[in-house]
Amino acid sequence: MHEGVGLSILGLFGLLTIAVLMLPVTRRLRLPYTVFIAAIGIGLSVVFLPLQGLELGMIGDFRDAASSFGLTSEIVFFVFLPALVFESALSIDVRRLLADIWPILLLAILGLLVSAFLVGGALWLVASVPFVVCLLLGAILSATDPVAVVAIFKDLGAPKRLAVLVEGESLFNDATAIVLFNILAAMILTGAGASLMAGMQSFLTVFVGGIIVGFIMAWMFVMVIRHVRNMAVVEVTLTISLAYLSFLVAEHYLHVSGVMATVVAALVIGSRGRTAISADGWHLLKETWETIGFWANSLIFVLVGLAVPAILSSLAPDYWLVLSIALVSAFVARAGLTYIMVPAIAALRIGMPVSVGFRSVMWWGGLRGAVSLALALSVYENPSFPIEVREFVVTLVCGFVLFTLLVNAPTVGFVMRFFGLDKLSASDLVVRRRAIDKVRSAIANDLPTLASRQRIAPETASMVVADYEGEAEEHADEASADAQLSKDDWLKIGLLSLIGQEREAYLDQYAAGHIAPHIAQILLGCADDIRDQSKADGVDGWVRGHKTALEFDWQFRLALFLQRRFQTSRMLAQRLASRFESLRTMRLAVLEVKDKGLHDLEQITGPEILAQLSRLLDERENEISKALLAIRKQYPDYADSLDRRYLKRCAIRQERESYDRLSEEAIIGGELLLNLQDNLDGQYHSLSRQPRLDLGLTREQLIAKVPMFKALSDDQRQAVAKLLSPQLSVPDEIVIREGDPGTGMYFVSSGAVQAEIQPVPAIIGTGGFFGEMSLVIEQPRTANVVSLGYCELLALSRRDFETLMDLDDGISDIIKSVARERQEELSGN
Structure with a gap:
């Protein structure tokens, strides 16, 4: 095949095919995916070496294409990085991020600066390069990749706030590293001396400038998306354009932080954009961005594997000592961040307390990935840097990245097991056994009826039933033997189950189209907060969590301030309207849990615990009703309009389902069904906008x-x-x-x-x-x-x-x- 577009496509999609086919392999072998595909890349690089120059047809073309498909800084920066950053930031709960913004900024900015200086200082003592170059390398090596740790925390059921803290810290950490890198690179290339004030001014300009660019561009795109509502393909495509355009405009044209612009753009889409994007569009958007993020991660790590051997082959013997110093100093700096700064933030009550086990996973799981490689390659490809600086930076960064991929990532599981994070708690074990007992007993009761309907001999059915009854009794014995839990433990188990059911009720309301996306986001965030506090403090945490959910948040307080100070009521009206809808949905969910969820818990927790759980739910319902009644009394006409809107939307949905059944039964034809659905879509769309609340504050x-x-x-x-x-x-x-x-x-x-x-x-x-x-x-x-x-x-x-x-x-x-x-x-x- 001739060199050109065709060869590039063969190399790109051939590598992508190999990478994605490794996902089921890694799941079967229980290996970290990124580690495995990086190893595949290294293996391909080794296999390609003896095949150079041989005519092998398509295989030879793929070899040539993959070998020539080099990993450059521009590819990483302008192709992979916007996708990875936008996909990560899109999933972050902005409300939680803002609640913990100060600890996140402390960890991301102050923590990175301290880490960069510690690593740079240690390298300067052993390397024969200027201190500013060592500091540049320290900044590169301090940029962490949160993907592995966040995935682990999700599997462990870690508090949501902790996952947001880790992911938020990493995103802002990457932006800080890039800004610091650009300042230090300019100093090296121009020979300018270090100036603390000038450096701080440049840092703030680039960092804050990126935030402003991302915010403005995101709001512009949100305004456009509002006018193309219910066109999911257009909505999703516009977010992809936003990810790349915000990065490009900020980084290339305005010379501010492209990462911060993309992060903020994703956060705006993830919060305010949800009110503009349709429910179908949001579902497609999430799936699309998960796919894009997966593609980007797959390609970048297989390309890393292909590139690393060639770079490391030129590693001079004395560089091994420097690499060792870089590894030790970077992990010491990371340890200071996780074992000193994180507890200090918790002690100052500006952040949540984090257990030693989770801190250890944060420390050892701080992998280095796309950002570190992109920065190193940008030095390597720039002829303005002295050759010794280019080789020094790129070889050490590649060695460092390879170490974290091949050593840290596969051994994070050992850290988890050491602290017992992979084990079920005593309460989880008891609940597991009681749940098995309940399910298997129900199956044993239902099997004879099923066998009778299927004309299966009763003797055969009795043999299967006996197996299930025996296993159920065995698990029941284990449950009674291990049920040494206190009353508080059982209450915590019940509360966690109730809040889980409440969370599912919110998702059902959103899926049915009864609540707007931003209302669903608020309610799911409240449920997660109650879950985290209940998990930590049992009944006290539950009570504290649900009282917090009923309080007026900082956005409402800001709206009050704006109304009183500047006599502008628009934001306050929006917050009050959202509060009314949130409280009403919250009460509906609690009533649904009381009607359906409590009964299923009785066999798990017993009647005494069930009675106390019922009392707690009654108290919660009363508090919600009281808060809801306060708004209803003040704005009765608005409350009635929301009630009518809700009933109309329910009626339209029921009407749609009835027409679908008539179509399935061939009573109405496809053309008539489309006509009826179009009519219903128009009615439903007219009800999608939240009614405006007139505060009457003239x-x-x-x-x-x-x-x-x-x-x-x-x-x-x-x-x-x-x-x-x-x-x-x-x-x-x-x-x-x-x-x-x-x-x-x-x-x-x-x-x-x-x-x-x-x-x-x-x-x-x-x-x-x-x-x-x-x-x-x-x-x-x-x-x-x-x-x-x-x-x-x-x-x-x-x-x-x-x-x-x-x-x-x-x-x-x-x-x-x-x-x-x-x-x-x-x-x-």
Whole structure:
């Protein structure tokens, strides 16, 4: 075959075919996939050597194509890296990532810088190259690949927060390594001296610049995707374009971090993009990106295997000592990160505690992959670098990557077994045996009926039933012998089962199209949080987790701040609407678990534990209902519109299923079915957008609800409107705190607040006001005032208080009179 496109295609897809066919082999042999295909690449490289120059037809063409299909920095950077980064970041829960953003940034930025300096310093002591070159190599070797560790954590059922911490740290770690590499490479090539301030400025510019580019481009693509909704192929293709274009625009044209741009673009698509992409489109998107990520990983590691032997063959004898120093110093630096910095972050309460076993897996499983190779190859291919620097960097990096692939990856399992992470806990063993007993007993009961229907001789059925009954009794004996678990252990087992069923209920609601993707994401995140806390602290963790799920998150708090500070209500309305839908779906899921899930647990946990689990679910349902009722009371019309929308969507889905059954029964034809489905699709699409919630926080609307202002003239009401600031107060919010200086007063337009005065708290409802005493009498706040639900308030600042008092004598008299009465009541108490 002539050299050209055909030869390249033969080499590319021949290697991809070999790589993917190794997946079932590695699963059968229980070997790490990336390690095995890298070994296959090395084997191919060795096999190709004696075949050079021989005419072997297609095999010879494949040999030539695979040998010439070199691994270059541009291929890694612009072909593989965007795909790998986007696929990894797309699966990260943004809510969890932002919750742990500070520990992630500390580990990724500070941890990498410390590691780079430690490795660079150790190499400088033994290598005859400048310190800045050693530091450059330290930055390259500090970029880790999380794929292996995250996969292991998923198999072990590790806390979701821990998986997000590891994957987030690695993604930001890669970006930090690339930024530091570019700064150091520029210093080597230009001969410029090191400047701490200039380096920090350049680092922040490149790092933050990549974030901005990725965010802007992702939002542009989301806006486009909104207009092509329900066209899954277009939606998925646009995300692929976004991955590569965001990387290219940031890295090549704007000279900022392409990795950070791609990471942020994926995070935006994974969070906000879900509201724009249809359910079918999101399912296809996930499958497509899993496939792209698998292809990229497969090709890059087989190409690594092909390239490494040729590079390492030129490794000088004195480099072996330097490579050993690099390995030791890098693992020592990684140990400091996992065994010192991670516990310190937990001690400061800005991150979660991580067990020694999981930290050890994080340490030993810190493989080096695409980023390290790409950076090393970019040095090797650049003739501006001195030849000794190029050889020094590329040989040591390839040796290091090969070591982590062939030594670390296959032995991570030994680390897991050493800490007992691969073993089922005592509670898991007991549940396993009781579950087997329950299932096998049910099968033994059902087999005679099945045999009778199939006209199988009763004697034959009895023999099979006897086998199942014997095995069931055997497992029952083991369960009773091992059931030395405490009541708390059994409660934890039950709670984990309940939250698992609740999670499945959310997935069913999403699959049925009853909830939007972003609502499903919120609810699944809440379920995972409750699961993690229940797994750690049993009932206390369960209670704490479900209370946290009902609290107002940082996004809601931000929306409140924006409304109060800038009088913009759009974000707050969106957060309230999402909260209403989330709470309603949460309550439906809990009711479903109560109706169906509790019964299945009785044979596992016993009646006493089941009764306590039922009480815990009742308490959870009551708390959810209380939170839901608060919104419903404040916005009844909106609640009714959501209820109607939900019922209509359920009815349309049921109608579609009925038409499908009629088609299967040949009662209606295919053309008629398509016509009916098109009609239903139009109706369903019209219901897909969440109804807009009108908060009613305009000055005119709120002033009209306060009786005190009704006697004012139109001009006076307009003057009052300019003085007052509408704001929404949420349930149990402390509007005024005892002892604080008086900065203003409030009028209650709707709802009620409670002044926590002694001996009897005072409730102030619609039309009332509070906070005036500090302004009239000029003293600190005398009591806490707490919202008794969602309250619409009108805030009046101290600066505008006198203006209002001068505006109308009637208002002034009322406020001063009430202030004196309240002061007398407090004095009397």
